[in-house]
Amino acid sequence: MNLKSNLIFTLYTIYGILLKVMASKGKVRGISGQYPLVQNVTVTEGGMANLTCRVEYNDNTSLQWSNPAQQTLFFGDKKALRDNRIELVRATSSELTISINDVTLGDEGLYTCSLFTMPVRTAKAYLTVLGVPEKPEINGLTKPAMEGDHITLTCITQGSKPAADLRWFRNEKEVKGAKEVNASGKTFTVRSSLQLHVDRNDDGVAYTCRVDHVALAQAPQQATEVLEVHYAPRVEIIKSTTVPQEGQYLKLECFSRGNPSPDPVMWTKDGGDLPDLDRIIVQGRELAFTSLNKTDNGTYRCEASNHLGTSSAEYVLYVYDAPTTLPPSTTPPLHPIPPDPTVQLSTHASDPTVTGSRDPNALGQHGTDHALIGGVVAVVVFVTLCLIIVLGRYLARHKGTYLTNEAKGADDAPDADTAIINAEGNHAHAEEKKEYFI
Template sequence: ASDQNAPSCRCTPTESHFLCVNQLSDEVSTAEETCDDPLSFGGRVRAAAAEAPRVCTGTLKESERVCSNAKGSPRKRNTKEGERGISAMALATVWTYCVPLTIFITAACLVDTARCQAVQAENVTVLEGGTAQISCRLQKYDGSIVVIQNPRRQTLFFNGTRALKDDRFQMMLFSPTMVRITLTNVSVSDEGGYFCQLYTDSTHHQVATLSVSVPPEIPTVEVKQEAVEGGEAELTCVSPRSKPAATLRWMRSGREIPGVVSQQDNGKTFSVSSTIRIPVERKDNGAALNCEALHPSLGGQNRVRRYRLDVYFAPTVRIIPPSGILREGDSLSLTCSITGNPLPRTTQWSKINDTLPERAEISGPTLQIARLSQSHNGTYLCQAQNNYGRAADYYTLLVYDPGAVVETHSAVPYAVIGGVLALLVFTVICVLIVTIWCSVRQKGSYLTHEASGLDEHGEVQEAFLNGNDVSQGKKEYLL
């Protein structure tokens, strides 16, 4: 311990393990005295360090031989107390001195990794909340110490024995060729490299990387701007947590609606949002929109949020009239049909330029008057209102005497008669146009032939033009 040239005051890791198990805690003072003599222990450490490169590539027996040579220094004590003192000293100083030489030997092993490789680790990817299997394959295992550590370099298992109190980790297999542990209820905090370490002549380790995939939950839809008839609707689809980041898309009637996508890194996971702005009309009220979250871990089974478009618009009002004529003593029932979003909660009935009859009863959108009389004649008005407008419709009531004869005409025959009359008028006009056109054409042809006749018969032309006296005699001309 007092020799500054000695990197440590102990033998190789294999020998250290051998010495450590000899727990002679009652002779620590003797161990310290033995360590004070550089020639009795420090020299042996230097010899072991010099042999480290060869020990790394040699067999276990060669390692034991080197340690044995290290213990056999010229100043070796032959007494039992001396040997036991060395063992006790190793126990007291194992954490102080074992680590430097271990690192030294490991560095020597890295010179030729192919020959030193004694353990292989397998990378693992698992869904959050699932179970991960971390496996370490051993090559030429000779019974040396095997240690499994988590990403924080905390020892989970030491030669198959649990070292960390975490019941989620279980040793499933410990054999000369394979060491396998399981981790249940995996979370993103468990992600990282798990170390498989094999302590032989030197320390060999491989890292099994655990990757945790976080599938997205069903996304949510946030209304950024309410949809009013003639305006725009602004909707945002949000997937708050996934790893890797989920892909969001809006769909309507099987067609994708392009959106503005934003992504935020939350450290271990990602949050994603997609915002759309679409023009809306009254007919779009109740239209189905889907926000889908796509992720590699879902295997094509997308997470879907279904949303019904809510378009606000002013109400419309229509009074449904009774069928037939109304006579004194009959009952009247008028229903006010109202649409709108939101639907008006109340309906207002009134009579223009008058008050409602005493016998009038209002039940929701319906107005009823029993035992009608001619005093009830007049115009009745139905009104409805919501936050986006007001609408009204009216009905004129005409009550007849009980014995009055009233001709009723169906609206359908009037429509048919009107159509027939229109067709007849159109036909007459067409006939007149054709007749006039034909008459004009025939007159033009007659005048043309008349002029042609005058040119061919000069005497006739002269007779017409000079006005010869009749007394000169009658002549006949063939035209």
């Protein structure tokens, strides 16, 4: 403080003492209800704070602002402290407002507004200065990471007041980390750690550390790191058709995923090289058959590798006969014709979703229906034969009885019917004769 400032401060002090002395003698009287009114202020470090002191009634008594060190800043419209950051905003008999620009953490504290009545009345306003946290930094990332590694990501931010909050995000999904807070004078240093067991799913994933703080309500600070993970390849074969038939076009694509990329891939057939045919075309990862035939049957293998390992997948190709064209039918079939069975597939790749499998020699589901119909027909034929046999035996028995009766009465009868009647009558007479002789 220079000589002029010291002189002004001394004069204000003497003036205050004189007011107190005069009040003690009853020469200056305060007006009842004259109290200064102030409000607490919160400002971000580097910002501007306005301190306002008001009174409802005033008899031209002066207002004064003092800093936490009890240094007078303004007495009425007179500046007492030489600080270019402090300026007068408004000075009247009922209000004294000052501003502090480029606020620092050292400006925080209790400011006093004094109304020089007898006795002197005061009001205190607390100026809170928020420490802005620095942009966070992420440490502990190794590039590239290997699949299976355990790594620890650490996020650090300094200069916050109060202590900031750190949050982790895996892409857009929040994950929980372990936070640690340390005081550094009036500000805080905050750390947050995230434990990772790296796998291939972490390749290309963005991990973000975000700082949440009251001083960053509109624009939170954050830092982002993208993981690069190296891993062994994994292979699968994708086919262009489900049921390969003679004369058709078939494309097999060897889809391999690995980092570094496993280029190129290698195709083999039945454990050996591919046949040198114009119908088989190899282009990059694709194996194409322009026109299938039975000689193409076999096991096709695709293999890919990088410096971390090798992976392969197999496809068993079975070529079916080309479908024959049937003449158009005027009536719809009783039963729909089931589809042809698909090719039998197999895989030795680490990914089980490569291919499916079906028996190419399967007869289809309609064999069971044919057996059932045959059984029903056999039962009907057997029952019919049994009925014919029983009916034949019945007719034969009645025919014998008719012929026997006709023979017995044939001697004296002019026709067959009379012979049967005579035979029955002779039989009755015989019974009578037999009874008579007894």
